[in-house]
Amino acid sequence: MMIPLLNIPTQALFGQLLLGLINGAFYALLSLGLAVIFGMLNIVNFAHGALYMVGAFVAYFLLNLGGLGYWWALLLAPIIVGLAGVIIERTMLQRLSGLDHLYGLLLTFGLALIIQGVFQNYFGSSGLPYEIPDLLKGGKNLGFMYLPNYRGWVVVFSLIVCFATWFAIEKTRLGAYLRAATENPTLVRAFGINVPLMITLTYGFGVGLAALAGVLSAPINQVRPLMGAEFIIVVFAVVVIGGMGSIMGSIVTGFMLGVIEGLTKVFYPEASNTVVFVIMAIVLLIKPAGLFGRTA
Amino acid sequence: MLDTTSRPLLEIAGLEAWYGESHILHGVDFNVRQGEVVTLLGRNGAGKTTTLKSIMGMVGKRKGSVRFEGHETIAMASDKIARLGVALCPEERGIFASLDVKENLMLPPQVKPGGLPVEQIFELFPNLKERLSSQGTKLSGGEQQMLAIGRILRTGATLLMLDEPTEGLAPVIIQQIGHTIRKLKAQGFTILLVEQNFRFASTVADRYYVMEHGQIIDSFANSELEANMDKLHEYLGV
Structure with a gap:
C-alpha cells in the first residue's frame, strides 16, 4: 500500500531510509576503527x-x-587483514610514534595509494560480483516497504x-587499559602493562573492523579496488563530526549521517552528496571538538 | 631495628639519564634496604624526579646500574621493571580523566602476591570508598593523591616510590599521608620518597640522600637530622 507523505510515496521514503541505515552501518564500522586507532596511536x-x-x-x-563462502569470510577476512595491520604497525607506524600527526597521515595515505594501485592493476576498476549467502537471500514485505533480508542483516x-x-x-578492564594508555601511555606502561603490544593489537583490531565492513559490503556494492577510496572521505567527515577518537561519537554519528543522507535523497536529491560536508562545516563552526569530543 | 648488613633491595651505581639532548643525572649512587623509608632531598631541578623515573625506566636514555632484588634493570622496559615489584606514584599523580575512581584504583595489574586488599586501602583512605563512581579528575587534590598511592598498594610491589606526595596538600591530608606511610612501613613495604618538605620527611624517613646537579652530594640517617640542619638549610635554600 502506498500512502503519500508530503507527496512522497512511503515506499520510497522507507527505501531510502533503509539505504541510509545501511550506509550508516558502514560509516559507523569504519569510523569506529578510525576512532579507536586515532585514540590509541594518534594516527589518522x-x-x-x-x-x-x-x-x-x-x-x-x-x-x-x-x-570458502560468506560466513567463513566474515570470520577470516578481519583476522587476515588484522594480521596485515599488525605487520604494518610493527614495521612502519611504530617508527613514527612521537612524531607529528602529519607523518602518520602521509605514510598511511601513501600505503592506501599503493594498495589501491596494486589491486587496480590486476583487477581494473569495474566490480567483481559477490553473491548474497543463501541463508540471507529474499526479503520480507513489511506492509509499508519491502526489506531485503541481507540488508536487514547488515x-x-x-x-x-x-x-x-x-x-x-x-x-571492561582491557578497555580501561586502552583508555588510560590513550591519556598517558608512559605511566600505564610503568604499571606493568605492555603498551607497545597493546597499540599493535589495537591497530590490528581497528583495520580488522574495516575488513569486516568490506565483507559485509561485498554482496551489496560488489568488490572493487576503489570502493574504499570513494567511501573514506565521508567516513573522515563522520569522525570529525562525532569527535576525533570518540567511540560512541563514531557509532551514533555514523548511523545518523547515513540516515540524513538517505532522507536528503528523498527530499532534496541534489544535496545528497554534499549534506555530510555541510553538516561537518556547521559542527566545526559551532563545536570544533565534534558532537561527542572532549576537547578542541 | 633495621638490618644494615643485608644486601640492599635497590642498588644504584653511576646512574646517568638524559631527556633528549639534556643530560640530567651525572652518576647517581645510593641504595635502599628492605623495609626502609629513604628520602631524596634537594632543590627543584636537582634530579630527584628524574632519578625515580630512571629507576622505573621512564626516561629516554639511561646508563650505569640499577639493581632491584639483584636483577640488573638498566636495559629493561618499564613494564618489565614494574613486573619485578617496583611501583611509582608520580608527582603529577597521573589520575586518568577518562576512568572513574574504581577503574583508576583497579588499573595497575597485580605484579606479585602480597598487595593490600581493596578493603584495607579503603581503611587507609575512607574518602575513596565514597567516591568510587566519580570521574578520577573530579576528586580534590588530596583525594587524588590518596587514589594515586592507593592504586599502587594493590599491586604487590615491594618498592614504592612516592614523588612529592604532600605537594600542595592541606596539613590534615599531609598528616593522613604520613600516617599511611608509617603504616606501610610497619607492614614491610620499602619506600623511596622524594620530598621538598623535610619536616614532613623527618616524621617518616630512616635515611636521607641530598641531591644537587644530578648527583648525590650528602647522606645521613634520621637520627643525624638535627645535627645536619644548618647544612640542610644551605642545600635546600630554605
Missing part, C-alpha cells in the same frame, strides 16, 4: 579505506580460490559489532 589512518577494500577482496579470494550485525566494541572499550 588514511589506509583505512584501502584495507576495507582488501577485506572485500579477501572474501572474494576465499570464495573463488579456497571455496544493519543488525553492524549494530551488534559496534556496541560490542563500545562495551569492550568503555566497560
Whole structure:
C-alpha cells in the first residue's frame, strides 16, 4: 500500500531510509576503527579505506580460490587483514610514534595509494560480483516497504559489532587499559602493562573492523579496488563530526549521517552528496571538538 | 631495628639519564634496604624526579646500574621493571580523566602476591570508598593523591616510590599521608620518597640522600637530622 507523505510515496521514503541505515552501518564500522586507532596511536589512518577494500577482496579470494563462502569470510577476512595491520604497525607506524600527526597521515595515505594501485592493476576498476549467502537471500514485505533480508542483516550485525566494541572499550578492564594508555601511555606502561603490544593489537583490531565492513559490503556494492577510496572521505567527515577518537561519537554519528543522507535523497536529491560536508562545516563552526569530543 | 648488613633491595651505581639532548643525572649512587623509608632531598631541578623515573625506566636514555632484588634493570622496559615489584606514584599523580575512581584504583595489574586488599586501602583512605563512581579528575587534590598511592598498594610491589606526595596538600591530608606511610612501613613495604618538605620527611624517613646537579652530594640517617640542619638549610635554600 502506498500512502503519500508530503507527496512522497512511503515506499520510497522507507527505501531510502533503509539505504541510509545501511550506509550508516558502514560509516559507523569504519569510523569506529578510525576512532579507536586515532585514540590509541594518534594516527589518522588514511589506509583505512584501502584495507576495507582488501577485506572485500579477501572474501572474494576465499570464495573463488579456497571455496570458502560468506560466513567463513566474515570470520577470516578481519583476522587476515588484522594480521596485515599488525605487520604494518610493527614495521612502519611504530617508527613514527612521537612524531607529528602529519607523518602518520602521509605514510598511511601513501600505503592506501599503493594498495589501491596494486589491486587496480590486476583487477581494473569495474566490480567483481559477490553473491548474497543463501541463508540471507529474499526479503520480507513489511506492509509499508519491502526489506531485503541481507540488508536487514547488515544493519543488525553492524549494530551488534559496534556496541560490542563500545562495551569492550568503555566497560571492561582491557578497555580501561586502552583508555588510560590513550591519556598517558608512559605511566600505564610503568604499571606493568605492555603498551607497545597493546597499540599493535589495537591497530590490528581497528583495520580488522574495516575488513569486516568490506565483507559485509561485498554482496551489496560488489568488490572493487576503489570502493574504499570513494567511501573514506565521508567516513573522515563522520569522525570529525562525532569527535576525533570518540567511540560512541563514531557509532551514533555514523548511523545518523547515513540516515540524513538517505532522507536528503528523498527530499532534496541534489544535496545528497554534499549534506555530510555541510553538516561537518556547521559542527566545526559551532563545536570544533565534534558532537561527542572532549576537547578542541 | 633495621638490618644494615643485608644486601640492599635497590642498588644504584653511576646512574646517568638524559631527556633528549639534556643530560640530567651525572652518576647517581645510593641504595635502599628492605623495609626502609629513604628520602631524596634537594632543590627543584636537582634530579630527584628524574632519578625515580630512571629507576622505573621512564626516561629516554639511561646508563650505569640499577639493581632491584639483584636483577640488573638498566636495559629493561618499564613494564618489565614494574613486573619485578617496583611501583611509582608520580608527582603529577597521573589520575586518568577518562576512568572513574574504581577503574583508576583497579588499573595497575597485580605484579606479585602480597598487595593490600581493596578493603584495607579503603581503611587507609575512607574518602575513596565514597567516591568510587566519580570521574578520577573530579576528586580534590588530596583525594587524588590518596587514589594515586592507593592504586599502587594493590599491586604487590615491594618498592614504592612516592614523588612529592604532600605537594600542595592541606596539613590534615599531609598528616593522613604520613600516617599511611608509617603504616606501610610497619607492614614491610620499602619506600623511596622524594620530598621538598623535610619536616614532613623527618616524621617518616630512616635515611636521607641530598641531591644537587644530578648527583648525590650528602647522606645521613634520621637520627643525624638535627645535627645536619644548618647544612640542610644551605642545600635546600630554605
